[in-house]
Amino acid sequence: MRYLDAAATTPVRREVLEAMWPFLTGEFGNPSSHHGLGDSAARALEGARRDVAAALGGRPGEIVWTSGGTEADNLAIKGLALSRPRGRHIVTSSIEHPAVLEACDYLARLHGFRVDRLEVDASGIVDVAQAERLIGPETTLVSVMLANNEIGTLQPVAAIAEIAHREGALAHTDAVQAVGSVPVDAAALGVDALSLSGHKLGAPKGSGALWVRRGLALEPLVHGGGQERGRRSGTENVAAAIGLAAALSLAVEVTPGGPRPRGPVEALALARDGFVRDVLAGADGAILTGDPVRRLPGHASFCFPGTSGEAVLLGLEQDHGIVCSSGSACAAGSDEPSGVLLALGIDPEVARTAVRFTAASPADLDGVAAAVVEAVRGVRSLGD
């Protein structure tokens, strides 16, 4: 089986599981307990916090453990907006992950916020000029993702954060897809909060974190025992935190110039470029969605007009053992065309033919283009 759906989830790396193992067995203490086992769990948790902070260019006190990327996005958006509502205005983009869009909608429905979604151009890059116009003295928070999950496009987050700060608003970025694939340095980006998910990095599902700039007020979503300095109550998931720290350390190198991906990202981008070229050349009418250059290195997404995306997926899986997806896993199984692709100006019928390949290493893409071309041709011939 060739797994090309790393953007949906990645298997837990063996080294990560090995790092977690002691905390799933003998070192099972509750970090809030004041005895030997509790203390040793608390120490391990703080070590993991230091590692995660370093890998994101932040400080340990700026990390809040969460149950994953969705919770981190919800905590950032609701937590920052509700603790400092200002003029109750949020600016986000039209291609954010549902965890961001739905959290913004909730603030609009139940807390009287006005939400503006920045438009994107045909390659999926947000309109910075529009951001200049929309972000103003009323604006509470601006949230633009670092890299899109469906089309891999990298966004000008630093520029957006600068505009937000100029107007006195806060800036958040969902870096779930970006960390480990492109350099992510929270401080250098100039944002105030950054979301991270473990299971996209070889850590287990249920692990994640929000980096939030020191000194910022954050209204918690989950109240209780007061863990995480009151920002996120609930018994800390020590094993998951250790797993997240281990996976990040494997994926990110902390250099004097800031955190850098350890993986062969240039080789991966090169292999991806070759794959894209071969698919576009071989599958008539194929369209690359997103930006050809400003995109995640292992990410290739297409539409194959005249096919059904589902049928291509099925053909790839059954005949070639290639596993990929039509877009985000959250929306899998839905008949609706992707909102991200519609925002790019793609026709709804064409958007229904989307197929996304996300590779973790250059070798993952070997020979895949030929299979894709064959699968697309096969589906088209059925339709004839």
Next chain:
Amino acid sequence: MSLISAPITYLDHAATTPMVPEAIAAMNATMLEGGNPSSLHASGRRARRRVEEARELVAQRVGARPSEIVFMSGGTEADNLAVKGLYWARHHADPARRRILASAVEHHALLDPLTWLEKAEGAVADLIEVDASCRLDVDALRAALERDPSDVALISCMWANNEVGTVQPLSEVVALAAEHGIPVHSDAVQALGHAPVDFADSGLDAMTLSSHKLGGPTGVGALVVRRELDAVPLLHGGGQERDLRSGTLNTAAITAFAAAVDVAVTRRDEESRRLEALRERLVAGVRTAVPDAVVNGAGEPGPTHRLPHVAHVTFPGCEGDSLLMLLDAQGIECSTGSACSAGVPQASHVLIAMGMDELAARGSLRFSLGWTSTEADVDRLLAALPSVHERARAAAKAGRR
């Protein structure tokens, strides 16, 4: 491999308990499989199958329907969703409903969202008193309810208290609420595996479960909630768990949680008898070593009175923190109350609600037993206790001079 490598006597299972081998095996197997349960391809479908099998198993073991199980990150999140989510839904449907009735001895995961709703959203929390054994005063609940049933959004009463182990008169609470059509939630985190927890039989509308208190991993739990009940979610996004809880499903943890629930529930009868006997040995030994020690909570054993694995003891003239530290130095681990407030130098709200004075409340320890506990553990505690108690009492005397 031994689960507990150091020579530690762990008597704090109510804070967290080691994973049972069945849960470790399930977690290990599922974690390396990968797959996002929302993906349509084979590894996604396999992950989805694991989750749905886990859902069915948990449902079966707690007397619920699979569609009533909403997986989330743990008991605290489930309590938060129950309180805030039900409050928001009921309050939005009828703005007059702004009162929440709850026992005064709830866990912080229940009380803190209540306080937050009061402060941030103008809700009114009506905390119902308990008697000296920590049992809810049903007459007080009736009076509070009947003062104006039309302004009550929900009632929450824990199945059994986490600090002293007293089981609450839930069937009476449910019957009272039913007269007025008010939904009832119960935090069953400490009860599941130690008391016969059956959602359908209980008549509850929502119930909180946590994995790591019963031998599953940390970071997973569930809210069992009737399908007809509206709740506003805490986490928005991909729409997983019938839109009540977005976020990629934590397949491995969910699978391990289900394995732990299965073990805890199927072995409950036998394990309860074993733990009750151990507790009896512990309590008798403590009373012999420290004749003026007071055992708190319900006296009578049995699943409608108290949990079999918790013994909460007041040592007059001692500071609980000193006892805790002196025991810890000998490798004996217990707690002064719940882990969440452990180390906080204020007296437990549970003990104060039971009418205990602050000094006595601060001189208390909770010993909680679990699946790894043996007679030898109890005997090590009993052997250490006389000298520990003497030193703690002397230290307290010196401190008061």
